[in-house]
Amino acid sequence: MEFSSILFYVFGFCFVASSAMLVIARNTLKAAMLLILSFFSVASLWLLLEAEFLAITLILVYVGAVMVLFLFVIKMLNIDQSTIRAKFTTYLPLGIFVSLVVIAQIALVLSAGQFDLENVEEPARHIAGYSNITELATDLYTTYVYPFELAAVLLLIAIIAAITLVHRKDSRSKKQNISEQVSVQASERVRLASISSTKSKEPK
Amino acid sequence: MWQGFVDFVHQSLPWFDGGLAVVIIILIKGVTLILPLIIMMAYMTYAERKVIGYMQLRIGPNRVGPIGLLQPFADVFKMMFKEIIFPTKANVYLFVLAPILAFVPAIAIWAVIPLGQDFYITNLDISLLYVLAIGSVGVYGIILAGWASNSKYPLLGALRSASLLVSYEIVIGFVVVTVVMAASSVNLNEIVSSQSGGIWNWYWIPLFPMMIVFWISALAETNRAPFDVVEGESEIAGGTHVEYSGMCFALFFMAEYINMIMMAALAVLMFFGGWHSPFEGVPYLQEFFAFVPDIMWLLGKMSFFLFLYLWIRATFPRYRYDQIMRLCWKVFLPLTIVWIMVVALMTQLHLGPWF
Numbered sequence: 001m002e003f004s005s006i007l008f009y010v011f012g013f014c015f016v017a018s019s020a021m022l023v024i025a026r027n028t029l030k031a032a033m034l035l036i037l038s039f040f041s042v043a044s045l046w047l048l049l050e051a052e053f054l055a056i057t058l059i060l061v062y063v064g065a066v067m068v069l070f071l072f073v074i075k076m077l078n079i080d081q082s083t084i085r086a087k088f089t090t091y092l093p094l095g096i097f098v099s100l101v102v103i104a105q106i107a108l109v110l111s112a113g114q115f116d117l118e119n120v121e122e123p124a125r126h127i128a129g130y131s132n133i134t135e136l137a138t139d140l141y142t143t144y145v146y147p148f149e150l151a152a153v154l155l156l157i158a159i160i161a162a163i164t165l166v167h168r169k170d171s172r173s174k175k176q177n178i179s180e181q182v183s184v185q186a187s188e189r190v191r192l193a194s195i196s197s198t199k200s201k202e203p204k
Numbered sequence: 205m206w207q208g209f210v211d212f213v214h215q216s217l218p219w220f221d222g223g224l225a226v227v228i229i230i231l232i233k234g235v236t237l238i239l240p241l242i243i244m245m246a247y248m249t250y251a252e253r254k255v256i257g258y259m260q261l262r263i264g265p266n267r268v269g270p271i272g273l274l275q276p277f278a279d280v281f282k283m284m285f286k287e288i289i290f291p292t293k294a295n296v297y298l299f300v301l302a303p304i305l306a307f308v309p310a311i312a313i314w315a316v317i318p319l320g321q322d323f324y325i326t327n328l329d330i331s332l333l334y335v336l337a338i339g340s341v342g343v344y345g346i347i348l349a350g351w352a353s354n355s356k357y358p359l360l361g362a363l364r365s366a367s368l369l370v371s372y373e374i375v376i377g378f379v380v381v382t383v384v385m386a387a388s389s390v391n392l393n394e395i396v397s398s399q400s401g402g403i404w405n406w407y408w409i410p411l412f413p414m415m416i417v418f419w420i421s422a423l424a425e426t427n428r429a430p431f432d433v434v435e436g437e438s439e440i441a442g443g444t445h446v447e448y449s450g451m452c453f454a455l456f457f458m459a460e461y462i463n464m465i466m467m468a469a470l471a472v473l474m475f476f477g478g479w480h481s482p483f484e485g486v487p488y489l490q491e492f493f494a495f496v497p498d499i500m501w502l503l504g505k506m507s508f509f510l511f512l513y514l515w516i517r518a519t520f521p522r523y524r525y526d527q528i529m530r531l532c533w534k535v536f537l538p539l540t541i542v543w544i545m546v547v548a549l550m551t552q553l554h555l556g557p558w559f
Contacts, residue, residue, distance in 0.1 A: 003226060029298065029351060036344070056333045064340025068370055071347050075363070131329055133390060178530070 008048055015041035028074050032067060039063050050125075053132045233325045237314055245461040246276035252514050259518040286450035291354050294447070298352035303448065303455035306345025309338045310459040313466050318393050320479050320499040331392040332380055335470065336373075339425070343369045345459065346427075346434060346444050353447040361443025364525055365427060365434030371532045372424040378540035379418045382411055382547045383474045386558060396478030403482040405557045408475040410550060414543055415475045417536050419512070422467040424528065426460060429517040433525055468509035469502070476505050 015038050022034040039062050046055035113119070140148050250265065250272070257264025265272035290296055316331035318324035328334055343366055350362020386407055387395040399406045408415050424431040435443045445453055472478060479498035483489035523531070551559045 027295070029295075029348075033298070033301070033344075033348075052328070052330050053333070056330055056337045060333065060337040060340060064337060064343075064373065065370065068340075068343055068347065068366060071344075071351075072363075072366060075347070075351050075359070133330060176526075 004048055008045065011041045011044040011048070014038075015045065029071065032071055032074060036063050036067050039067070051132065053136055230325070234315075237325060238311060241311075241314060241462060241465065242458070244465060245458055246280065248461050248465065248510060249279070249457075250276050251510070252517075255511065255514045256518045259515075280454075283451060283454040288450040288452050289447070291447045294354040295352045298348050299447075300452070302345050302349035302352055302444075303452045303459075304345075305348060306342055306459040307455040307462075309341040309345075310462040310466065313338050314462075316392060317466065317469050318396065318473070318478070319469075319502055320497070323479075323499060324393070327391070327393055330390050332384065332390045332395070332474075335392075335466075336377060336380060339463075339466075340369075340373055342459065342463065345456070349444040349448065349456070353444070355447050357440040357442070357446050358444045360440050361434045361436065361446075364436075365443070368424055368431065368433060368525075368528060368532075369427075371529060372421045375417060375421045375532055375536045375540060376425060378537070378544065379414045379421065380474070382414050382540070382544055383407060385544070385547050385551055386411060388551075392473055392478075396473055396480065399477040400480050400484065401557070402485040403477070405484075406475065406477040406480075407558065410556070410558045411475060411543070411547070413539060415471070417540060418475070419471060419509075420531075421536065422471065423513070423516065424532075426463045426467055428460075428464065428513055430520040430523050431528055432522060433528065436522065438522075464510065464513055465506070468506040468513070471509050472502060472505040478502060 018034045018037040018041060022031050022038065025031040025034060039058060043055040043058045046052075046058070253275075254264040254272070265275040268274040268278045290299060313335050315325045316328045316334050318327070318331075346369070347362050347366050350358045350360075350366075353359070383395060384390055387398040389395055389398065423429075427434045433443075435445060440446075445456060448456060479502040481490070481493055481496065481498075481501050483493050553559075
C-alpha cells in the first residue's frame with residue numbers, strides 16, 4: 001500500500017467517525033469541536049487531491065472564523081439540554097420522514113451508475129512546480145470575473161444590511177467621542193480663578 | 205541544510221524507501237527544529253524578566269546559575285512537578301484539550317517558516333496562507349479553556365480575547381494581502397527572495413504603514429501587553445489561566461512565547477528581507493560580512509523584534525477593551541484597505557527597486 005493511501009484511510013476514518021459522533025453528541029460544545037475535526041479531516045483529504053488552496057481556505061474560513069463565532073454563540077446562550085430533549089420526540093415523525101426522503105434521494109443519485117470507479121478518471125498528477133493558486137486566479141479573474149464580482153457585491157450588501165439592522169441610535173448609550181476628547185482645550189474644562197490669599201476677613 | 209541527511213538515508217538504506225523513510229525524515233527534521241525553538245522560548249522568558257527588570261531599575265532573576273542563566277530550567281522542573289488541579293464540575297476532556305489546542309498550532313506553523321536559503325521543513329507553495337490558517341486555530345485553546353474551566357473570570361477573559369483575536373486576524377489578513385501583492389507570491393521563500401539586495405530593497409519602505417499595523421496586530425494576536433485582555437491580571441486575575449496549573453498552564457505559556465517568536469520571524473520574513481544581509485550590494489561591507497551564515501541575519505533581526513515585545517510591555521499601560529476594538533475596526537482596517545490600493549498602484553507603475 002502506498003503511503004498516500006494510508007493517509008487517505010486515516011483521514012477518511014477520522015472524517016466519518018467525527019461526523020458520526022457529531023450527530024450523536026449531547027454536549028453542543030463537544031459537537032462543535034467534532035465538526036472542527038471533520039473540517040480538518042476533509043481539508044487533509046483535499047490536500048491529498050492536490051487542492052491545497054481549497055483545503056487551506058476551508059480551515060481559514062470555516063475553522064478560523066465561522067466556527068469561532070459559532071462557539072461564541074454557544075457559550076453565550078445558556079442552552080437547556082432537558083427542554084431540547086423533551087421536544088425531541090414531538091418532532092420524531094417529521095424527522096423520520098425527512099431523513100427517509102434524504103436517504104432515498106442519495107440512493108437515487110448514487111445508483112444512477114455515474115459514481116462507479118470505471119466512470120471516473122484517475123486524477124492526473126501535476127508536474128512539480130504547478131501552482132494551484134495561479135490556475136485558480138487565472139480562471140477566477142478572467143473567465144468568471146463577473147460572477148466573482150457579483151458574489152462580492154452580494155456579500156457587501158449583506159454586510160451593510162447586517163450593520164444597519166444592529167446599528168441603531170440608542171439614547172441610553174454613553175458612547176465616547178474620541179476626537180472630541182482629544183481636541184479638548186484646558187480652558188473648556190478648568191476655570192482658573194485668582195483668589196488672593198492675603199485679603200481675608202478679620203474675625204469679629 | 206537537511207539535504208545531506210536526506211541523501212544519506214536514501215543511499216545507505218535502500219530497503220528503507222517509501223512511506224516509512226518519509227515519515228522518519230519529517231520526524232527528524234521536526235525534532236531538530238523544535239528543540240532549539242523550545243530552548244529559545246525558555247530563554248525568551250529569562251530575557252523578558254531580565255530586560256523588564258533593568259527597565260524598572262531591578263536586577264531580575266540572578267540566583268539560579270551564573271547571573272540567573274539556569275532560571276528557565278528551574279521553572280520547567282517546578283512546572284513539571286506541580287499538581288494539575290481540575291475544577292469541580294469542569295468538563296475534564298475539554299479542560300485538557302484546551303492547552304493542547306493552544307500549543308499544537310503554535311508548533312505546527314514552524315513547518316513552513318524558512319530560516320535560511322535552504323533551511324526549512326517544507327517549501328509549501330501557499331505557506332503564508334498556511335501560517336494564517338493554522339494561526340487562526342490557536343484561538344480555540346483560549347475559547348475552550350474559558351468554557352471548560354467552569355469559572356467566571358476565565359469565561360470573561362476568553363470572551364474578550366476571542367473577539368479580539370478574530371478582529372485582528374482580519375487586519376493581519378489584509379496586511380498579508382499587501383505583502384503578497386508586492387511579492388506576487390504566497391510562498392514565504394519567494395517573498396524573501398524577492399527582497400534580495402540590501403536594506404533598501406526590503407518591503408519595510410514601500411509597506412511602512414503596513415509594517416507598523418502588522419506589528420501592533422501581532423502584539424494583539426499573541427495576547428501581549430498592551431493588548432493582554434485575556435489575562436488582565438489587575439481586572440480578571442489571570443483570565444483563562446486562573447484554573448490551570450502545572451504542565452497544563454505551561455503549555456499555554458509555551459504556546460504564547462512560541463507564537464511571539466513566530467510573529468517576530470513573520471515580520472522579518474515579510475518586511476525585513478528574511479535571511480538576507482542588509483549589506484548586499486554595498487561595496488566593502490558585503491565582503492566583510494560574507495562569512496556570516498544567513499540564519500544569523502534572520503535570528504539577529506528576530507531578536508530585535510522580540511526585544512520590541514518586551515520594550516512595549518514595559519512601556520505602555522493596558523488598552524481598554526473598546527479602545528482595542530476601535531483601533532482595529534476604525535483605524536487599522538480602513539488604513540490597510542487604502543494601502544492595498546496604493547500598493548496596487550505601485551505595482552502597476554513598477555516603482556523603485558521593489559516592484
